[in-house]
Amino acid sequence: MASLSHIELDPASDTPLYKQLAESIRSLVQNGAIGPGERLPATRALADRLGLNRTTISSAYAMLEESGLLEGHVGRGSFVAGNFQTADPKKMDWDAFLPPLGPLPHAAPGIEISFASSRPAEDEFPLAQFRRLSKAVIDGPDAADILQLGSPHGYLPLRRFLQSQAAASGIARSGDDLMVTNGCQQALDLLAWLLISDKQVAAVEDPVYHGLLRVFRRAGAQIVPVPVDGAGMDIDALEEVVEKHRPRVLVVTPSFQNPTGVTLPLERRKRIVEIAQRSGVVLVENDIYSDLRYRGKALPTLKELDASGQTILLRSYSKVSFPGLRVGWVIAPRPVVARLADIKQVSDLHSDQLSQAILLRFAESGELERHLERTRRAGLERLIAVTRACERYLPAGARFSRPDGGMNLWIELPAPLRARELLGSAQERGVDFLPGPYFSESGTHEHGLRISFGGLPPEQIERGIQIIGAAATELVSTRGSVDMEPAAALV
Amino acid sequence: MASLSHIELDPASDTPLYKQLAESIRSLVQNGAIGPGERLPATRALADRLGLNRTTISSAYAMLEESGLLEGHVGRGSFVAGNFQTADPKKMDWDAFLPPLGPLPHAAPGIEISFASSRPAEDEFPLAQFRRLSKAVIDGPDAADILQLGSPHGYLPLRRFLQSQAAASGIARSGDDLMVTNGCQQALDLLAWLLISDKQVAAVEDPVYHGLLRVFRRAGAQIVPVPVDGAGMDIDALEEVVEKHRPRVLVVTPSFQNPTGVTLPLERRKRIVEIAQRSGVVLVENDIYSDLRYRGKALPTLKELDASGQTILLRSYSKVSFPGLRVGWVIAPRPVVARLADIKQVSDLHSDQLSQAILLRFAESGELERHLERTRRAGLERLIAVTRACERYLPAGARFSRPDGGMNLWIELPAPLRARELLGSAQERGVDFLPGPYFSESGTHEHGLRISFGGLPPEQIERGIQIIGAAATELVSTRGSVDMEPAAALV
Secondary structure (H helix, E strand, C coil), rough: CHHHCCCCCCCCCCHHHHHHHHHHHHHHHHHHCCCCCCCCCCCCHHHHHHHHHHHHHHHHHHHHHHHCCCCECCCEEEEECCCCCCCCCCCHHHHHHCCCCCCCCCCCCCCCEECCCCCCCCCHHCHHHHHHHHHHHHHHHHHHCCCCCCCCCCHHHHHHCCCCCCHHHHCCCCEEEEEEEEEEHHHHHHHHHHCCCCCCCEEEEECCCHHHHHHHHHHCEEEEEEEECEEECCCCHHHHHHHCCCCCCEEEECCCCCCCCCCCCCCHHHHHHHHHHHHHHHHECCCCCCEEEEECCCCCCCCCCCCCCCCCEEEECCCCCCCCCCCCEEEEEHHHHHHCCCCCCHHHHCCHHHHHHHHHHHHCCHHHHHHHHHHHHHHHHHHHHHHHHHHCCCCCEEEEEECCCCCCEEEEEECCCHHHHHHHHHHHHHHEEEHHHHHHCCCCCCCCEEEEEECCCCCHHHHHHHHHHHHHHHHHHHCCCCCCCCECCCC | HHHHHHHHCCCCCCCCHHHHHHHHHHHHCCCCCCCHHHHHHHHHHHHHHHCCCHHHHHHHHHHHCCCCCEEEEECEEEEEECCCCCCCCCCHHHHHHHHCCCCCCCCCCCEEEEECCCCCCCHCCCCHHHHHHHHHHHHHHHHHHCCCCCCCCHHHHHHHHHHHHHHCCCCCCCCCEEECCCCCHHHHHHHHHHHHHCCCCCEEEEEHHHHHHHHHHHHEEEEEEEEEEEEECCHHHHHHHHHHHHEEEEEEECCCCCHHHHHHHHHHHHHHHHHHHHCCCEEECCCCCHEECCCCCCCCHHHHHHCCEEEEEEEEECCCCCCCCCEEEEEHHHHHHHHHHHHHHHCCCCCHHHHHHHHHHHHHHHHHHHHHHHHHHHHHHHHHHHHHHHHHHHHCCCCCCCCEEEEEEECCCCCCCHHHHHHHHHHHHCCCEHHHHHHHHHHHHHHEEEEEECCCCCHHHHHHHHHHHHHHHHEEEHCCCCCCCCCCEEC
């Protein structure tokens, strides 16, 4: 049993030596280095070999015997129990018992440039400021409170700050309340719980963020798509959907929509609010990207335009600051927030309080705004890089959206070229992206693809689009595309 | 318009003065201090009054005009817009639209001693160690990673640590995996998603943690109660329930169950595992209190006793360290964890990473174990105090459980005295607790009540039980209880 001679223990550890030894032996048995039925060395022999006290060895053996891993036979020594782990024949067959797991996100090998993940610029992260402000929170007088059980509504000082900010900017109206969620994803989930029962209709943009489809799908919603063009949701199509399907909920991302990157102009915003007011549909406004506007003028939220109180606004710090800290929030009329808080309590009691306190400090100190300014400067460069690269490298007949902010851009390939086909070819060349059907309830958008450019420096963006363009051109020339117009903006 | 003279601006703020001013005016309008149609002071007059530059005033007015809050009339000045807020008659009636909100937790005024909240001792908190270790994490090389989007499975270094700990102690078997959740509450919620479809049967202890009932209720489960006595779940009753209702899931809290505080002895644990293996029911083991054992010998988890892999183990740092940091975990066979991670991604992407990193450091450094030792010492004192007080002050005929750890103890009042009745009387005297029906699906246990003693020092515990005892004795003597035995342990 040579393996036992190589055990290394740490005399400086807080864990007593006999426990360390027992754990090491257990690992050796569990990974098969010592098999069932094998006899362990006598305590004295092992004590000599490892330079330990003999009682340390016998305490470890005793502990393992008690747990059933070893069997002690008086006069014969300690043996690895024969029925350890593999003995029981009636192992539960979970894969047969549970519903099948859907396809997992692909992870192609050898990817050098990934346009697959919608995220902000990592290299712009204000790590030094984060460190300074976090330490101030941790050393501050509220630390003990932060560590205690909190409210499902969120950490009170953060809520107060966000509420007064929202009131001052005209986004929150009298009668509105605010609650904190684990990012925007949880807000969508809580809203689906609150608003959707079996087979009720949720109208969503098409294409749309995959995580939104999943939330409403699992809530049992009937999902009705409303097409998006270069200026966001198609209003005539929306009118038709509302008339025909009478949706209970309409989810809209007015600014820099995921996956297309497009933004609803003021006129369309007004019409959506007006349609909602007329039809009674609940408007869920997913407004997590609007702070990432790189050019052009800010537009009012649907919530600001809607005096009827029918709009529920979702915001988040995750996209604009630290995605690893999960802090988003909902602004809505008080009866809505009261019920969401009740639902949140069932889901996970409340959100992590330390992150809430740190993000509050970040916002209050002005560091968040300074960070946003830097992110917007970097974002504009990246946006220009991706747009130029699309103009330059995409094959004739391809079209693409013209975002003014955010992290995503949408490409429509010339038929018959499919995004999945192109993806295989791009991945072979080290470039990744997400194909259109991923963003569609019905699996359409087979010619579309999302380019998430936010997390990549301009050089990589250009090289990545160049590679995609070359792969597409090659596939088009092999297949012979009919459509021979030059690459055009998707508007 | 006197209110405008009291506006205070902060010249040192990052927000420009004109924006600060605009926000102050907006607040005054929104809270009704300035009404629709009112004229604002001329820019020069207000500039003088506030000691500001005149262009600051006109910039603020211009900003508010643009947003529609003010209307400017050339030569006449600026007026609060007439149709602001109150103008729209078609306000959405959310209370009519949404399902009614259930009764909110009572918050009686004038409570001095609250036995209502199940929590650890706040004064034992190792705040200095928390500060030191948190700062080490924040200054450490992984800080940038921690702030980036994480995995639905949890923060990898924490997962690895918990996995090796679970493997070394024999709790995790080969083929098991581990994932992090936002405390145990989210783990229950994700399991309900995974395991329960409409009307499927979940068997639970009775009485049981209210948050567990709510999770399974909203998942659409048919909840079947299994009575708990002084030694945990009644095994004969469980046999009957399994035979009659064929539950899909059985949830058990083997140690220091909430609300009763009782612990399953080894023999019952073995029988539960054996029943599960025989019947195929999935065992969910809610093991969040076992580290809080104040006396007696630790018992193996159901997971350790179950070689069939049918047991899903839930643990949490929330009850033993910092409840405000929401970190729990699930240990289960790999196919279960894969699906739970998929469901978690839909719920909230992943858990907060900073808290995971800090708790990892806390555990690795040995500080968690030292803190646990302190908590256990304090817990034992509190346990002794609550037990003695029950013996001394409860009226004849009352019975109570005898926990060996945890935070809760259960009292059964002598009939016909009801806990709700007693609660009213106790609250008038400044003492709070949760009455039995709160912990029951069918509203039974009207004579039972939960005493959460973990968060209170011994003197307060004694005084609180004395007050409850006096109130109960008074009610009993008014009503005339039949049962005249002395207070006895509930075993």
